[in-house]
Amino acid sequence: MTPSPSRLAGHALVEALIAQGVTTAFGVPGESYLAVLDGFHEHRDRIRFVACRQEGGAAFMAEAQGKLSGRPGICFVTRGPGATNASIGVHTAFQDSTPLVLFIGQVASDQRDREAFQELDYRQMLGPGTLGMAKWVGEVHSADRLPEYVARAFHTALQGRPGPVVLALPEDMLTQRTAAPVLPKVLPAQAWPAPGALRDVRARLLAAERPIMIVGGSGWDAEACLALQRFAENWQLPVGCAFRFQDTFDNRHPLYAGDVGIAINPRLAQRIREADLVLAVGARLGEMTTGGYALLDVPRPLQQLIHVHAGAEELGRVYAADLLLQASMACAAKALETLAAPSSVPWAEHAAAAHQDYLANLEAPPVAPLDMAVVVKTLTRRCPPDTVYTNGAGNFAGWMHRYIRHPGLQLNGRTQLAPTSGAMGYGVPAAVAASLLYPQRTVVNIAGDGDFLMTGQELTTAIGYGAGKGRGKLISLVVDNGTYGTIRMHQEREYPGRVSGSELFNPDFAALARAYGWNAERVERTEAFEPALERALQAPGPTLLHLKLDIDVSTTRTTLSAIRRAALAAKST
Numbered sequence: 001m002t003p004s005p006s007r008l009a010g011h012a013l014v015e016a017l018i019a020q021g022v023t024t025a026f027g028v029p030g031e032s033y034l035a036v037l038d039g040f041h042e043h044r045d046r047i048r049f050v051a052c053r054q055e056g057g058a059a060f061m062a063e064a065q066g067k068l069s070g071r072p073g074i075c076f077v078t079r080g081p082g083a084t085n086a087s088i089g090v091h092t093a094f095q096d097s098t099p100l101v102l103f104i105g106q107v108a109s110d111q112r113d114r115e116a117f118q119e120l121d122y123r124q125m126l127g128p129g130t131l132g133m134a135k136w137v138g139e140v141h142s143a144d145r146l147p148e149y150v151a152r153a154f155h156t157a158l159q160g161r162p163g164p165v166v167l168a169l170p171e172d173m174l175t176q177r178t179a180a181p182v183l184p185k186v187l188p189a190q191a192w193p194a195p196g197a198l199r200d201v202r203a204r205l206l207a208a209e210r211p212i213m214i215v216g217g218s219g220w221d222a223e224a225c226l227a228l229q230r231f232a233e234n235w236q237l238p239v240g241c242a243f244r245f246q247d248t249f250d251n252r253h254p255l256y257a258g259d260v261g262i263a264i265n266p267r268l269a270q271r272i273r274e275a276d277l278v279l280a281v282g283a284r285l286g287e288m289t290t291g292g293y294a295l296l297d298v299p300r301p302l303q304q305l306i307h308v309h310a311g312a313e314e315l316g317r318v319y320a321a322d323l324l325l326q327a328s329m330a331c332a333a334k335a336l337e338t339l340a341a342p343s344s345v346p347w348a349e350h351a352a353a354a355h356q357d358y359l360a361n362l363e364a365p366p367v368a369p370l371d372m373a374v375v376v377k378t379l380t381r382r383c384p385p386d387t388v389y390t391n392g393a394g395n396f397a398g399w400m401h402r403y404i405r406h407p408g409l410q411l412n413g414r415t416q417l418a419p420t421s422g423a424m425g426y427g428v429p430a431a432v433a434a435s436l437l438y439p440q441r442t443v444v445n446i447a448g449d450g451d452f453l454m455t456g457q458e459l460t461t462a463i464g465y466g467a468g469k470g471r472g473k474l475i476s477l478v479v480d481n482g483t484y485g486t487i488r489m490h491q492e493r494e495y496p497g498r499v500s501g502s503e504l505f506n507p508d509f510a511a512l513a514r515a516y517g518w519n520a521e522r523v524e525r526t527e528a529f530e531p532a533l534e535r536a537l538q539a540p541g542p543t544l545l546h547l548k549l550d551i552d553v554s555t556t557r558t559t560l561s562a563i564r565r566a567a568l569a570a571k572s573t
């Protein structure tokens with residue numbers, strides 16, 4: 001490799017990112033990594049640094065970048081306060097298996113371990129010993145070894161079960177000079193399933209009567225999804241998508257059975273419980289996908305379980321499956337596709353019925369004055385089919401889970417950016433990132449009134465960097481029901497009538513959005529939504545629609561008053 005000229009380590013780091021194909025990094029600046037910021041200035045024609053308004057927003061943007069691109073999202077924050085703010089993005093990337101590299105400015109090496117200004121030990125705070133944070137935390141003490149650390153960070157983030165990696169950058173290291181050459185772009189190794197295990201999959205399928213496939217997780221691309229679809233078609237397998245991985249399979253396909261997540265279609269839940277074989281491909285089978293470990297008994301399900309996952313450490317961790325296959329998604333799907341299927345299968349009617357159940361679940365009785373089901377269906381009818389939908393956490397997301405019909409990655413990549421970690425505040429930054437990274441695509445965020453204000457300040461980042469100005473539109477819907485509705489729902493179930501801590505005192509969201517430079521409108525009735533959406537789709541910049549929802553409308557299926565009545569009745573018996 002040709003040696004590079006001597007330059008600041010901060011510049012070498014930016015060059016290493018460019019070599020990895022990174023064109024955008026998100027962050028909040030800090031005096032701890034000025035030499036890196038200078039590197040971004042030096043290479044501004046090839047890479048941009050998007051300065052966000054809070055590290056939680058920046059980390060969510062990088063997480064969304066990882067989800068959309070399949071390559072590590074990149075985030076830079078300063079020490080202590082910056083890192084603690086950004087930690088929500090690390091947790092989300094871990095739970096969602098999203099590749100991410102978080103760079104944290106660190107105190108100078110000669111100040112370490114004195115609890116110097118803003119000093120933290122990131123290995124302790126975010127390290128692999130803390131269940132569910134980073135896959136690896138490194139601290140770079142030698143400028144000459146910086147490229148090695150960056151390459152390792154990318155490998156670790158991408159390899160096996162993808163996830164977040166943290167690199168701490170001591171301030172004095174970043175200002176050293178180094179001639180270390182950048183390393184080539186990291187391409188993770190692909191793992192193929194073993195031939196014997198594949199024969200076993202086929203034998204178990206041939207012996208099955210009511211099989212079902214659950215797909216999801218990260219590491220998929222368009223080609224892999226198409227191969228998976230052909231495998232499903234060859235065997236006429238009904239397919240459910242794991243919690244918040246609803247875009248892994250084309251929801252319009254006749255084998256699609258629905259989403260296996262919170263508020264799952266009860267008929268699909270029953271079908272999974274009654275299946276004799278569950279083939280889980282890529283899905284982690286976490287608490288949300290398994291209905292609190294009840295759809296599949298833990299640790300030993302009643303159904304036969306075949307679990308295919310890219311992470312060796314994930315297989316057998318929770319479920320004692322009948323057959324484990326460690327494989328990358330692309331390899332798994334291509335291998336499964338080659339399994340010779342019989343000309344007909346005994347469960348073909350069962351698969352067709354699963355899809356009919358899914359279609360029936362798209363229908364719901366009307367709700368007045370603002371019908372969220374109609375709102376979401378209007379979005380899917382009026383917005384381009386490859387629109388990216390984003391959300392954080394709250395009951396409002398239930399309408400998205402139930403009514404958005406994702407076209408599968410084969411159309412134009414991921415269309416669902418949603419945290420399986422259940423992190424509120426994810427939706428706005430994820431939408432801003434998606435719009436900045438893919439300006440030709442329309443991006444729609446739906447947020448609860450609680451959810452929105454956790455990171456709503458990133459509306460100004462969108463304006464600052466010109467998001468939603470191109471062909472693709474950027475639209476945010478705030479569903480204002482005046483409450484942390486999910487918590488209120490749980491309260492009414494457990495402590496009916498005793499409302500505590502779940503009220504919200506809201507600003508005028510439309511006025512707030514206008515102050516940030518967005519177009520904005522308030523929508524109170526179902527009929528007013530479509531014209532407002534039309535205006536948003538024609539507007540030259542981003543638009544926020546402030547939707548006023550009756551507080552009683554709790555979920556896609558029930559109301560707060562019905563939940564309270566049922567809970568009170570149960571208490572009195």
Ligand SMILES: Cc1ncc(C[n+]2csc(CCOP(=O)(O)OP(=O)(O)O)c2C)c(N)n1
Pocket residue numbers: 393394395396397422423424425447448449450451452479481483484485486487
């Ligand atoms: C960062 C974070 N804090 C707290 C929670 C707990 N939590 C889950 S849903 C929810 C309420 C969401 O309220 P809102 O956004 O208004 O949506 P709604 O449920 O009313 O539709 C809360 C507080 C969480 N999931 N994430």
